[in-house]
Amino acid sequence: MIEAKNVKKSFGDKTVLHDISCVMEAGKTNLIIGSSGSGKTVLQKCMVGLLKVDSGQILYNGQDFWAMTDQERKEIRTQIGMLFQGSALFDSKTVEQNVMFPLEMFSKMRYREKVARVNEVLDRVNLKEAHKKFPAEISGGMKKRVALARAIVLNPKYLFCDEPNSGLDPQTSLVIDKLIKEITEEFNITTVVNTHDMNTVMESGDHIVYMYQGYKQWEGSNKDIIYSKDEKLNDFIFASDFLRDAKEMRMIEMQQRKTGE
Amino acid sequence: MLTKKFLEHFGRYLMMLGGMFSKPENWRVYWKEFMHQCNDIGIGSLGIVLIISVFLGAVTTVQTAYQLVSPIIPKPVIAQIVRDSTILELSPTVVCIVLAGVVGSKIASELGNMRVSEQIDALEIMGINTKAYLVMPKIVAALIMLPCLIILSCFLAIGGGYMAGSLSGILSPEQFKQGLLQSFMPFNVYFAIIKAFSFAFIISSISAYFGYNVKGGALEIGKASTTSVVVSCILILFADYGLAAVFL
Numbered sequence: 421m422i423e424a425k426n427v428k429k430s431f432g433d434k435t436v437l438h439d440i441s442c443v444m445e446a447g448k449t450n451l452i453i454g455s456s457g458s459g460k461t462v463l464q465k466c467m468v469g470l471l472k473v474d475s476g477q478i479l480y481n482g483q484d485f486w487a488m489t490d491q492e493r494k495e496i497r498t499q500i501g502m503l504f505q506g507s508a509l510f511d512s513k514t515v516e517q518n519v520m521f522p523l524e525m526f527s528k529m530r531y532r533e534k535v536a537r538v539n540e541v542l543d544r545v546n547l548k549e550a551h552k553k554f555p556a557e558i559s560g561g562m563k564k565r566v567a568l569a570r571a572i573v574l575n576p577k578y579l580f581c582d583e584p585n586s587g588l589d590p591q592t593s594l595v596i597d598k599l600i601k602e603i604t605e606e607f608n609i610t611t612v613v614n615t616h617d618m619n620t621v622m623e624s625g626d627h628i629v630y631m632y633q634g635y636k637q638w639e640g641s642n643k644d645i646i647y648s649k650d651e652k653l654n655d656f657i658f659a660s661d662f663l664r665d666a667k668e669m670r671m672i673e674m675q676q677r678k679t680g681e
Numbered sequence: 682m683l684t685k686k687f688l689e690h691f692g693r694y695l696m697m698l699g700g701m702f703s704k705p706e707n708w709r710v711y712w713k714e715f716m717h718q719c720n721d722i723g724i725g726s727l728g729i730v731l732i733i734s735v736f737l738g739a740v741t742t743v744q745t746a747y748q749l750v751s752p753i754i755p756k757p758v759i760a761q762i763v764r765d766s767t768i769l770e771l772s773p774t775v776v777c778i779v780l781a782g783v784v785g786s787k788i789a790s791e792l793g794n795m796r797v798s799e800q801i802d803a804l805e806i807m808g809i810n811t812k813a814y815l816v817m818p819k820i821v822a823a824l825i826m827l828p829c830l831i832i833l834s835c836f837l838a839i840g841g842g843y844m845a846g847s848l849s850g851i852l853s854p855e856q857f858k859q860g861l862l863q864s865f866m867p868f869n870v871y872f873a874i875i876k877a878f879s880f881a882f883i884i885s886s887i888s889a890y891f892g893y894n895v896k897g898g899a900l901e902i903g904k905a906s907t908t909s910v911v912v913s914c915i916l917i918l919f920a921d922y923g924l925a926a927v928f929l
Contacts (some may be wrong), residue, residue: 470802470806471807488927493806494808496808497805497806497807497808498807498808500807500808502802502803502805504799504802505799505926506798506799508798508799508800508802509799509800510802511794511800512796522807524707524710525706525707525710525747525807525809526706526707526807526808534922544815580806613686
């Protein structure tokens with residue numbers, strides 16, 4: 421479990437996060453949603469420890485991340501996997517070497533065991549024929565899957581994904597979403613996903629935090645989001661006329677079902 | 682304003698150097714990275730060092746002969762001048778200025794690209810000290826490989842001078858050999874090595890600093906690469922004068 425407690429973060433005069441508090445639960449796909457510039461990436465970077473909070477706390481299973489010693493922080497970091505927006509694969513390494521890198525750095529496995537583990541996670545993300553290819557030789561969707569394989573190769577307790585669907589077609593996006601959700605449930609990982617992809621919100625949002633201009637505007641699940649009366653959230657989620665109409669139809673349908681008509 | 686900016690950069694530079702010293706997460710992976718850098722910096726620069734050195738020696742021989750027209754001055758003096766100017770100045774300084782362009786820009790753009798594409802963030806999230814893993818091997822590799830390249834460059838430049846002298850008939854091979862052995866001071870070689878170490882540190886650490894701290898996109902990587910080469914060259918020239926003033 422990861423908890424943000426009264427987190428504030430500013431860059432110069434501009435305050436990006438205003439007193440944010442939220443809990444990211446284990447075994448659930450926790451989403452941070454919001455429009456561009458709402459502070460969701462900064463909140464995630466604070467959670468993962470890439471940015472230091474100005475005030476407030478980031479708690480990993482009740483332990484304050486910034487109150488830990490360097491060694492304790494290092495240990496927590498080895499339990500974190502992260503999928504970056506641009507995949508962040510090492511250009512000079514092949515797919516296999518990219519996925520093997522955390523194992524080489526942190527595990528005491530023999531080479532054969534490492535290869536077996538790499539094959540296992542690459543199979544898990546449905547990548548079987550790209551082992552010897554370099555990142556420049558594979559598609560965007562494959563890069564995301566390799567990055568996901570690298571993120572989970574050490575069996576992390578915490579998985580962070582920064583806009584995992586950006587630049588992907590809807591079908592590949594769904595594949596990535598499904599993978600993240602399955603892996604989260606399978607290994608009981610605390611997963612935090614930054615997104616503004618509505619498919620992700622509806623399909624895998626077990627727990628959603630909606631950010632608006634640096635404030636936490638709304639919190640709930642994908643089931644609650646349809647019935648939410650929050651105007652800002654509705655404007656964000658149902659941005660197009662098509663989606664707004666779809667929501668209204670769904671509401672009417674639900675009401676009819678309730679009254680038995 | 683300028684002083685403040687300089688102090689800010691200098692402080693961050695020192696912090697980067699200080700941050701490199703931590704226990705490696707895995708010695709084997711660090712060793713692999715170090716060997717990779719030795720190959721990139723040393724073997725990768727071999728071609729350019731070879732070409733520059735041979736021609737530097739050849740040109741120095743021809744130009745020295747052109748200026749020493751007096752019949753009183755014996756021909757072997759030409760070889761002596763080529764030897765001393767090569768060891769004291771041409772090989773360490775000129776070759777290092779060229780290497781600031783070749784090696785420095787490569788280090789800056791490699792780290793800059795890693796920063797911009799979030800590869801450095803990815804390493805940090807894994808719990809790896811990126812300064813120790815990415816910067817330290819580059820600096821240590823440069824400190825080992827550049828002096829080797831400079832020593833090689835001295836031999837090649839003298840060889841180039843020998844060839845130019847013999848082929849153009851300026852002085853015979855015997856006269857050249859005689860000149861090479863005349864009043865040779867071993868300290869000059871030590872001085873060249875001291876210079877090579879100092880310049881290697883300047884080239885690798887300055888370009889690593891500018892690359893590591895890139896903010897923005899592809900344009901900024903190019904800017905960082907250019908800045909690192911310019912700053913390295915200026916610092917090499919300052920250090921060149923400083924070392925000469927102190928040691929000679």
